[in-house]
Amino acid sequence: VITTFAQPEADEFRHEVRDWLTDVVRPEWREAMFVPEEHPTMITIRREWDQIMWKAGYAGLSWPSEYGGRGLGPVEEVIFFEECGAAHAPQELNLLGLRLAGPAIINYGNDEQKARHLRNILSGVEMWCEGFSEPNAGSDMASVSTAGRRIAGGWHVQGQKIWTTFAPLADRCYLLTRTSDGPRRHNLSVFLLDMHAPGVDVRPIKQLTGIEGFGEVFVDTDIPDSDMLGTEGAGWQLSSLVGAHRTAGAALGAIQRWADLRILVDHLHDCADTGRVARDRVTHLADEVQLLKWQIRRSVELAMSGSTAAGPGAVLKLFWSHLAQEITQCGMDTRCDEHEQFWRDTHFDFRKLTIAGGTSQLQRNVIAERVLGLPR
Amino acid sequence: MMTLIASDELHGVVAGFDTLLERTTKREDSFDAAEAWAGVAAGGWLDVGARDNAYRLTDLVEFAFAWGRHAIPLPYTSTLLARRWIDVHEAAADARLTFCFGRAGQPGLVPFGGAQGTVCLGPDGSELAAGVDTFAATLPLGRMAVCPSYQGDLLHEAAVLYAAEALGGARTALDRAIEYAGYRRAYGQEIGKFQAVKHILADAFVQVEIGRGGLVQATQEPDSSVRTCTGVAQRGQTVVEAAIQVFGGIGFTWELGVHEHYRHALAVQKLLSFG
Numbered sequence: 201v202i203t204t205f206a207q208p209e210a211d212e213f214r215h216e217v218r219d220w221l222t223d224v225v226r227p228e229w230r231e232a233m234f235v236p237e238e239h240p241t242m243i244t245i246r247r248e249w250d251q252i253m254w255k256a257g258y259a260g261l262s263w264p265s266e267y268g269g270r271g272l273g274p275v276e277e278v279i280f281f282e283e284c285g286a287a288h289a290p291q292e293l294n295l296l297g298l299r300l301a302g303p304a305i306i307n308y309g310n311d312e313q314k315a316r317h318l319r320n321i322l323s324g325v326e327m328w329c330e331g332f333s334e335p336n337a338g339s340d341m342a343s344v345s346t347a348g349r350r351i352a353g354g355w356h357v358q359g360q361k362i363w364t365t366f367a368p369l370a371d372r373c374y375l376l377t378r379t380s381d382g383p384r385r386h387n388l389s390v391f392l393l394d395m396h397a398p399g400v401d402v403r404p405i406k407q408l409t410g411i412e413g414f415g416e417v418f419v420d421t422d423i424p425d426s427d428m429l430g431t432e433g434a435g436w437q438l439s440s441l442v443g444a445h446r447t448a449g450a451a452l453g454a455i456q457r458w459a460d461l462r463i464l465v466d467h468l469h470d471c472a473d474t475g476r477v478a479r480d481r482v483t484h485l486a487d488e489v490q491l492l493k494w495q496i497r498r499s500v501e502l503a504m505s506g507s508t509a510a511g512p513g514a515v516l517k518l519f520w521s522h523l524a525q526e527i528t529q530c531g532m533d534t535r536c537d538e539h540e541q542f543w544r545d546t547h548f549d550f551r552k553l554t555i556a557g558g559t560s561q562l563q564r565n566v567i568a569e570r571v572l573g574l575p576r
Numbered sequence: 577m578m579t580l581i582a583s584d585e586l587h588g589v590v591a592g593f594d595t596l597l598e599r600t601t602k603r604e605d606s607f608d609a610a611e612a613w614a615g616v617a618a619g620g621w622l623d624v625g626a627r628d629n630a631y632r633l634t635d636l637v638e639f640a641f642a643w644g645r646h647a648i649p650l651p652y653t654s655t656l657l658a659r660r661w662i663d664v665h666e667a668a669a670d671a672r673l674t675f676c677f678g679r680a681g682q683p684g685l686v687p688f689g690g691a692q693g694t695v696c697l698g699p700d701g702s703e704l705a706a707g708v709d710t711f712a713a714t715l716p717l718g719r720m721a722v723c724p725s726y727q728g729d730l731l732h733e734a735a736v737l738y739a740a741e742a743l744g745g746a747r748t749a750l751d752r753a754i755e756y757a758g759y760r761r762a763y764g765q766e767i768g769k770f771q772a773v774k775h776i777l778a779d780a781f782v783q784v785e786i787g788r789g790g791l792v793q794a795t796q797e798p799d800s801s802v803r804t805c806t807g808v809a810q811r812g813q814t815v816v817e818a819a820i821q822v823f824g825g826i827g828f829t830w831e832l833g834v835h836e837h838y839r840h841a842l843a844v845q846k847l848l849s850f851g
Contacts, residue, residue, distance in 0.1 A: 487807065494796070495789030501581045515785045561771075567781055568774035572754050575766045 202282050202455060202497050205275055213272075214279050217258075221287035224252050230288045233463060234542060236549040237291060238413030243369070246293035250324035253292065259322045260298060267306055267318045278500055281452050285459030296366065297321035297328035299449055301374050301392070304438060308430040313392065317372070329370035331361040331393065331417060332439065338363075339562045341376070342436060346419060348379040348389065354424040355379065357391065360416060365556075367415035368404045370395050375419070376439050379432055388435030392427045393419070409548045450513030451499045453557075454520050458496060461489045461520070464527050464546070471536035471543075485527050492520055511571040514563040521553035521560065580792050582638045586631075590638045593621055597646040613650055617670035625656035633733055633795045640737035644744025647836040649713045651688035653737045661730040662697045671695055677734055678850040680725035685850050687738075689718015698724040709846070712839035714745075717847060732798045735851055736791060739805035739812075742844040743787045745837035746812035746819075750780050752834065753819035773822055780818035787811040802851035809848065812841040 205211070235242045253259045262277050263269020270276075292298055302321045305313055320326035337343040346359025357377055364373070373393040380387045393400065399421030404412040430438055465486045472482045499512040528547035531539070554560045568574045582590070596619055600612045616622065624631055624639055636656065643652050651672050658664060658673035667673060672694040678684020688694045690708045696718070705719040715738075754777055757768030767773050790808040794801040816838045820827035827834060 487803070491786065491790055491793055491804070491807070494793035495786055498581060498789050498792050501579055505581075505584075511781075511785070515782050518779075518782050519786055561775070564775040564778035565771070567778035568768075572777055572781060574754065574757060574768040574774055574777065576769065 201286070202458070202493050203278055203500055205279075207275070210275055210279060213276050214283060217280055217283045218287070220256060220258075221283055221289060224256070225287045225289050229290055233288055233460070234546050236409050236411055236413070236545060238365070238407075239411050242290070243293065246290045247324070249290040250293050254323050259292075259324075260302065263302065263306060263318075263322070267314060268322045274504060277452065278455065281455045285456050288459065288463075291456060293366075293369075294321065294324050294327050296330050296370075296374065297326060297372075300330055301328045301372065304374070304390075304429060305392075308434075308438060312426065313429070317392070326371045327366065327369050329364050329366045329373050329395070329417075331364060331373045331375040333363045334360060335362050339559055341439065342385050342388070344376050344378055344388065346375070346377050348377045348391070348423070351422060354422055354426075355391070355428075356422050357393075358420045360418050362405075362416050363414050363556075364402075364417050365414045367395075367402045367417050368412065373417065374429075376435055379435070382433065385436040386433055388439070389432050390429040390435045390438045391423050392429055393421075393423060394427070397421050397423075408551065409545065450516050451496060451503055454492070454496045454499070454516045457520050457524065458489070458492055461492065461524060461527060464524075464531070465489050467539065467542070468527060468531055468534070471531060471534035471539055474534050474536050476535045477530055477533050481530055485523070485530060488523050489527075492523065495519060509571065510566050514558075514566045514571075517558065518560055518563050524553055525550050580634055580796065582635050586635050586638060590642050593619075593639060594642045594645070596621070597642065597648065601646050601648060609650060612648065613672065614670065616650075616652065621652075622655055622659065622670065625660040627660055633729075633736060634792075636733070636737060637740045637791050637795065640740035641744035641747070644741030644840070645748045647714050647745060647748070647833070647840065649716075651691065651694050653734075653741060654687045654694075657730060657734050657737065658697050660733070661726060661728045664697065667695060667697075673697055675726060675730065675734075676720040676723045677731065677847055678720070678723035679731075680723055682723055683850070684720045684723030685847050686718035686720055687847065688716055689720070691716055691718075696720075698726075709843075712836070712843035714836055714840045715741075715843040715847070717843060723850075729798065731851055732801050735802045735805040735848055736794045738844045738847060739787075739794065739808040740791055742809040742812035742841040743784060743791065743815075745840045746780075746787070746815035747784050749816045749819035749834050749837045750777065750784060753777060753780075753822040757822055767822075776818050776822055780815045783811040783815050783818075787815075802848055806845055806848045809841050809844040813838070813845070816841055 229245055232241055232245060257270060258280065260269035261272050261280055262274065265271035298321060302318060305317055317326060321328065332341050334344050334346060336345060346357065346361065348355035348357045373395055375391040375393040377389055377391055378387055379389040401418040402415050404415040406412050468482050468485065472479060495516060499516055502512050528543060528550050531543035532547055569576055596615060600615060625636060640653050651674050654674040655672055658675050662675060664673060674686055674688050674694050674696050676684040676686050676698060686696050686704060689696055689704050696704060705721050707719060709717040757773055757777065758766055760767050787808045790804050794804040797804065816834060819834055823832060826832050
């Protein structure tokens with residue numbers, strides 16, 4: 201385990217989750233562990249996992265109970281993800297519904313939106329994607345050019361999103377849109393776009409792994425006022441809120457990754473029998489994975505002591521994403537016949553780790569400007 | 577949560593210590609070791625290591641980190657540890673103390689061994705060997721042919737606290753480089769606006785933070801703490817090297833003083849190699 205909590209309730213919860221996981225996690229899932237996350241086989245497993253979590257009441261652990269969540273705190277959330285990692289449970293499929301759209305609607309949605317979406321997100325009926333990146337606005341998110349024009353009862357929105365994870369599977373999209381010619385960052389709004397509406401066209405993109413995981417979303421459609429989240433012009437705050445969720449979520453994400461990296465290092469020890477890589481190198485990587493555990497522990501403690509600083513999340517992401525790539529590179533260097541395909545697949549898939557969710561360069565800018573206070 | 581990081585309250589206490597050290601070192605032209613030591617002793621800062629007070633190793637890390645930030649050529653950390661683990665009845669209340677770092681019966685290194693006014697404690701009164709490595713003024717290393725056996729967790733705690741010193745020094749070097757990048761101009765703008773410079777400093781910050789994670793790990797995993805702490809000191813070295821790079825030409829000078837932190841991080845690695 202990574203964390204230990206003083207409250208006896210925390211231990212009780214840990215045992216409850218652990219027992220439940222023993223019952224529900226299937227051994228064959230462990231075999232599929234390193235099938236890329238967006239591979240059809242994995243998608244099927246993850247969809248099933250969402251259902252299992254929902255039925256057992258573990259979906260939306262930290263959501264208020266009035267919206268169908270468990271109303272538990274960050275302590276239980278950390279414990280839950282830790283135990284899931286240790287048990288090799290799959291990752292949730294409706295990640296963006298559970299961690300992005302859901303919390304945003306709880307905080308900023310109106311009653312009608314809450315009634316319409318929250319329960320469906322929890323139950324996995326409504327699958328979400330996030331519409332931020334565009335061909336000409338990647339890291340520079342405020343530069344989106346997908347634009348909304350006022351019409352009677354709503355907006356006509358036209359534009360293109362790209363690298364949209366789960367777009368081919370999604371029912372709704374958290375769509376960042378330019379809705380005025382006002383000053384930068386005050387000219388954006390968020391729509392809860394219906395992906396099945398006429399004029400919404402999804403084209404899957406084949407990734408360098410050969411898998412169709414994400415896609416392009418072409419939008420030329422009318423969106424009713426009832427699908428605007430919060431107020432007009434609040435889009436940047438609503439997406440920065442996402443940033444804040446990401447920072448808190450960074451520790452949770454790292455907790456999930458940590459379990460994977462431990463398995464990878466175990467594989468590495470086996471493959472190193474070929475004698476093609478120095479044992480020192482494998483030992484060093486194993487040490488770094490162990491250090492990651494303590495850094496996660498530290499980040500969790502900082503987050504729980506009320507720190508909302510951007511630093512710990514960016515530091516964690518930079519550390520684990522580059523470490524993960526070093527591990528798979530070492531795996532390939534072992535030239536292990538038996539696992540050649542495994543290391544290739546994983547190494548290819550892991551190229552995304554330093555790009556998605558904020559490139560390493562963006563993370564460094566965040567640290568340099570927001571933490572170290574360097575001039576912009 | 578069973579907390580492994582220092583409390584806000586402790587950070588407040590350490591801030592007081594830090595202020596004293598800041599004042600002590602401000603007067604660079606007239607640094608007086610005896611006066612500085614008297615100030616530290618008078619403030620009660622030598623007592624923080626006593627085993628009968630409430631401080632945990634996790635807390636002492638913060639004191640060692642603060643000490644390391646100021647590059648003071650005095651044996652604070654070794655005194656703290658000696659008072660914590662060795663019978664010091666004979667020694668004066670404000671004595672500068674040290675011990676031999678190494679495995680019992682093997683050769684060891686003595687922080688500030690042979691330094692004026694510093695007493696090396698050992699159960700069997702082992703003698704210092706000739707020759708002191710003065711490469712780092714903030715951590716001169718004497719030698720002992722046969723290291724005595726000390727009680728308790730002295731070696732484990734010494735590894736952690738010296739690594740914390742190295743990282744504290746690295747953080748100061750980083751802070752100075754950040755400040756410099758904020759006003760030094762080239763090509764019509766502050767160099768800190770160039771991403772090439774920003775990213776060096778951001779990566780250095782990551783190293784400091786991961787190093788702090790390493791200190792947490794070392795407090796919790798005593799069996800591998802020497803190895804973990806060596807890694808922390810290496811990260812400290814990397815950070816100082818980044819700072820020197822950002823300073824450019826001035827970074828290569830003696831006058832700038834960043835070399836003190838550089839030497840310290842390297843001396844700590846040498847010390848730990850005897851653990």
